[in-house]
Amino acid sequence: MALAESIIGTWELVSYQVELQSTGEFIDAMGDHPRGRVIFTNDGWVAFNLEGTGRTPAQTDQDRAKLMNTLVAYIGRYRIEGNQWVTKVQTAWAPEWVGSEQRRTVTLLGDTIQVVTPWRKMPNWAKDQMSRSIIKFQRAK
Numbered sequence: 001m002a003l004a005e006s007i008i009g010t011w012e013l014v015s016y017q018v019e020l021q022s023t024g025e026f027i028d029a030m031g032d033h034p035r036g037r038v039i040f041t042n043d044g045w046v047a048f049n050l051e052g053t054g055r056t057p058a059q060t061d062q063d064r065a066k067l068m069n070t071l072v073a074y075i076g077r078y079r080i081e082g083n084q085w086v087t088k089v090q091t092a093w094a095p096e097w098v099g100s101e102q103r104r105t106v107t108l109l110g111d112t113i114q115v116v117t118p119w120r121k122m123p124n125w126a127k128d129q130m131s132r133s134i135i136k137f138q139r140a141k
Contacts, residue, residue, distance in 0.1 A: 004080040011137035021130035
């Protein structure tokens with residue numbers, strides 16, 4: 001079955017790692033137990049929401065600002081190109097992503113997918129370094 005058909009549905013986050021290009025080091029930028037979902041609809045929409053480990057309600061503006069470092073969320077129209085999903089972002093936690101295209105390489109293995117981002121400077125961590133995210137999901141039940 002083609003990726004475009006297989007990817008439709010709701011996927012639950014299993015793991016989220018970030019690789020730093022300069023050192024090859026892997027970091028758990030979202031902690032050791034992040035949570036989240038990605039939902040692909042059959043009419044071409046994707047909703048992506050990942051949260052870091054141990055998020056608690058903010059008590060101050062500084063707390064609210066820190067929470068942004070443990071969140072990745074966007075919604076947009078997506079298309080499949082070969083083994084990649086490409087999202088034209090319409091809303092996002094990071095305003096600089098709105099209007100951008102986010103490209104992800106996807107490997108489908110039964111009821112799991114591995115998603116790898118291109119090398120980039122992520123607004124949440126390692127701000128001055130090139131990094132890529134390696135994210136694993138399983139089909140939600």
